[in-house]
Amino acid sequence: MKPILVIGSSNTDLVASVERLPGEGETVMGSSLQKFTGGKGANQAVAAVRAGVPVAFAGAVGTDAFGDETIQAFQTDGLDLRYLRRTESAPSGTALIAVDRNGRNQIVVVPGANGLVDREQIDTIEFSEFGLAVFQLEIPHPAVWHGLKKAHEAGCITLLNPAPAATVPAEILALVDYLIPNEHELKILSQNGGTVEQMAKVMLDTGVKNLIVTLGSNGAACFSREGQISVPAPGVPVVDTVGAGDCFVGVFAAALYKGFDIEQSLVYAVSAASLSVGKAGAQASYGDWDAIQELAATT
Numbered sequence: 001m002k003p004i005l006v007i008g009s010s011n012t013d014l015v016a017s018v019e020r021l022p023g024e025g026e027t028v029m030g031s032s033l034q035k036f037t038g039g040k041g042a043n044q045a046v047a048a049v050r051a052g053v054p055v056a057f058a059g060a061v062g063t064d065a066f067g068d069e070t071i072q073a074f075q076t077d078g079l080d081l082r083y084l085r086r087t088e089s090a091p092s093g094t095a096l097i098a099v100d101r102n103g104r105n106q107i108v109v110v111p112g113a114n115g116l117v118d119r120e121q122i123d124t125i126e127f128s129e130f131g132l133a134v135f136q137l138e139i140p141h142p143a144v145w146h147g148l149k150k151a152h153e154a155g156c157i158t159l160l161n162p163a164p165a166a167t168v169p170a171e172i173l174a175l176v177d178y179l180i181p182n183e184h185e186l187k188i189l190s191q192n193g194g195t196v197e198q199m200a201k202v203m204l205d206t207g208v209k210n211l212i213v214t215l216g217s218n219g220a221a222c223f224s225r226e227g228q229i230s231v232p233a234p235g236v237p238v239v240d241t242v243g244a245g246d247c248f249v250g251v252f253a254a255a256l257y258k259g260f261d262i263e264q265s266l267v268y269a270v271s272a273a274s275l276s277v278g279k280a281g282a283q284a285s286y287g288d289w290d291a292i293q294e295l296a297a298t299t
C-alpha cells in the first residue's frame with residue numbers, strides 16, 4: 001500500500017478549562033489556559049502517523065510563531081510536509097476552546113491560512129504517490145471537492161470526515177469510499193431527524209458506499225449494502241473529548257493501510273479515540289500503536 005495523504009486544516013488550540021460552559025452573553029472564569037497543536041486535518045494526520053504508518057499532510061500555516069511551533073511538532077511526529085504551504089498572507093489557524101469539568105466543549109475556529117488552501121495548491125499534489133486520501137471540511141469546500149476528484153481519479157481509497165457539519169453534493173459523495181460523520185453531522189448530511197439507522201438508510205440510498213458513524217461513548221457503527229457492524233466503546237474516564245473524532249478517522253485510515261478489514265479497523269479506531277478522551281488536548285492525547293492495541297485487546 002502507498003502512503004496516506006491527509007489534506008486539511010491545522011490550528012493552534014488555546015484551551016481554557018472552565019467549571020461550566022458560558023451561556024450567550026455570559027462570562028465565566030477559567031481555571032487554566034493551555035496551548036496545543038490541533039486542527040481537524042492535522043489531528044487526523046498525527047493520529048495516523050502515531051499508529052506507525054507513513055503519512056503526508058497537505059495544508060497551510062502562516063509564517064508566525066504558531067506556524068513555527070506547528071511545523072516543529074509535525075517534524076517530531078515524522079509527517080511528510082512536502083505539500084504543506086507557508087504563507088505570509090494570513091496568520092496560522094487558531095481555535096479558541098472551552099472545556100468543562102465533564103469534558104464537554106465549545107469551539108470557535110479562526111481559519112487564517114487554512115482558508116487559503118485552494119484548487120491550485122491541490123493541483124501541486126501528485127496523488128498517484130498515495131494509497132489513501134483523507135479529507136474533512138475545515139478548509140474551503142471547493143478545494144476539498146477538487147481534491148476528492150483528483151484522489152478518486154488517481155485510484156486512491158478516499159475518506160471524508162464531513163466536519164464541521166455541512167451538506168455535501170451527491171456527486172461528491174459518489175467519490176467517497178468511507179464517509180465518517182458523527183451523529184450531528186449525519187443529521188445535517190441526511191437532512192433527516194430520524195434514528196441513526198434511518199439516517200444511514202437515506203445516505204446508502206443516495207449511493208454512499210460505506211457510512212461509518214461515530215457514536216461517542218457508544219463507539220461506532222458501519223453501514224453498507226452488506227449490512228451493519230457495531231463496535232462498542234470501552235468505559236473510560238473522560239477528561240477532554242476534543243479531537244476524539246479526528247483520532248478515530250486517522251487511526252481507521254492507518255488500520256486500513258495496515259491491511260485490516262473494516263471490522264478490525266473499527267475496533268482499533270474506537271480504541272484509539274476512547275484512549276484519547278482520557279487526556280487533555282487533541283494531538284497531545286493520541287497514543288501509539290502499542291497503546292491502541294493494548295486497549296483493543298480488551299474490547
Ligand code: ATP
Binds near residue numbers: 183214219
Ligand atoms: P469530537 O468532536 O469531540 O472530536 P466527535 O463528535 O467527532 O468527537 P464522537 O462520536 O463523539 O466524535 O467520538 C468519536 C470516538 O471517540 C467514539 O467513537 C469513541 O471511540 C470515542 N469517545 C468519545 N466519547 C467517548 C466517551 N465518553 N467514552 C469512550 N469513548 C468515547
Ligand code: RIB
Binds near residue numbers: 043095107242
Ligand atoms: O476536531 C477538533 C479540532 O477542531 C480541534 O483541534 C480544533 O482545532 C478544531 O479545529
